[in-house]
Amino acid sequence: MKKNRYESIIEGIFLDKYVDGNDIVEFNRTDIISKSAELDINLPKNIGDVIYSFKYRASLPVSITQKAQNGKEWVIKNIGRSLYCFQQVNYSRILPDMMLSTIKIPDSTPTIVAEHAFNDEQALLTRVRYNRLIDIFTGAVCYSLQNHLRTTVPSVGQIETDEIYVGVDRLGRQFIFPVQAKGGKDELGIVQIEQDFLLCRHKYPNLICRPIATQFISNDKIAIFEFVLENNEVKKLQEKHYLLVGKGQISVDELSNYNF
Numbered sequence: 102m103k104k105n106r107y108e109s110i111i112e113g114i115f116l117d118k119y120v121d122g123n124d125i126v127e128f129n130r131t132d133i134i135s136k137s138a139e140l141d142i143n144l145p146k147n148i149g150d151v152i153y154s155f156k157y158r159a160s161l162p163v164s165i166t167q168k169a170q171n172g173k174e175w176v177i178k179n180i181g182r183s184l185y186c187f188q189q190v191n192y193s194r195i196l197p198d199m200m201l202s203t204i205k206i207p208d209s210t211p212t213i214v215a216e217h218a219f220n221d222e223q224a225l226l227t228r229v230r231y232n233r234l235i236d237i238f239t240g241a242v243c244y245s246l247q248n249h250l251r252t253t254v255p256s257v258g259q260i261e262t263d264e265i266y267v268g269v270d271r272l273g274r275q276f277i278f279p280v281q282a283k284g285g286k287d288e289l290g291i292v293q294i295e296q297d298f299l300l301c302r303h304k305y306p307n308l309i310c311r312p313i314a315t316q317f318i319s320n321d322k323i324a325i326f327e328f329v330l331e332n333n334e335v336k337k338l339q340e341k342h343y344l345l346v347g348k349g350q351i352s353v354d355e356l357s358n359y360n361f
Contacts, residue, residue: 106142107151112162113140115187119168130183152177152185157287178292182258191334195289195314197324201342205355206232208321208345222282225317226264228345229282229325235313238325238341241268241276250279254303260296267308277301277308282315289314294328294335321345 113136118126133151137144145151155161155177165187169175173189180186208215210231218224226248229235235243246265253259266278279297283289294312301310314326323345327338 106137107154107159108162109140109142110136110151111155112164115165119187124189126187127180128185128187130185156290156292157283176290176292179258179260179296180256182253184258190291193291195291195294195316195326195337197316197318197342198340201340203322203342203344204359205346205351206234206237206343207351208232208347210345219284220317220320221284222263222287223284225282225284225315225323226280229280229315229323230264232343232345234315234323234325234343235266235278235280236268237343238313238339239268239276239278239311239327241270241274243268243276243278250300252300252304254296254299257296257299260300262297262300266313275308276311277305278311278313280313280315284317289316289326291335298330298335318342 110133114128114132115126117132117136118128130148133148134144160166161175161177165175169189173191174193175187176190176193178186178188210218210228214227214231218227230245233243243266246267248264250262250265251259262279263282264280266280268276268278270276279300281289281293281297294314297312298310301308301312312328314328316324318324321344323343324340325343326340328335329338330336
């Protein structure tokens, strides 16, 4: 199969710099420009899309993945302003557990919004917000603080979080919930969650950090995840699947099943 231009660029950068046994391979924005010129490839207007593509949409070329150690995967991380690295990790993608039971929630999305929404991350965030799914999932009263927060974090550079919630529970504990969302064919990545932990530590040191991710499973079915750091590694703490349904679509038996 013929490589696309992004694959050719990222493969060329990796193979130029990789030495057998490396766990980390560093590169920078200039490498993307010079490699595209060397290969006579037209760069996209947004050079960062080369990186974004392999973080969230596409798999790295086989020539890269086959150089990972057994049980490891390569991911691309930001390590500073216009600085990146390939790094070997235990896992790279966050995928819904399809064996998990589904919880039905009465759909509070306004009809006019539901009729005109797409299946992208903005539509997902909108439905999560209207249905207070962050509140339901976390057990705290939550408020949307900001959408698409772009900021700079030391040792990482610029990062973007899809939405930030703050919340308080019945004990008065205050939380910060960075939320990453993916719709369509994009996939959630561990690197985003690592960056959200760093964001909390840098920007909200006095609040309890609880990173959240959410993804459409289908048009009305939404997966939500919460994460913790365990030995400096991101681990999934909990996962729930919510199905947004209309009036009369939750049976008495289903309600009884929730009473445990």
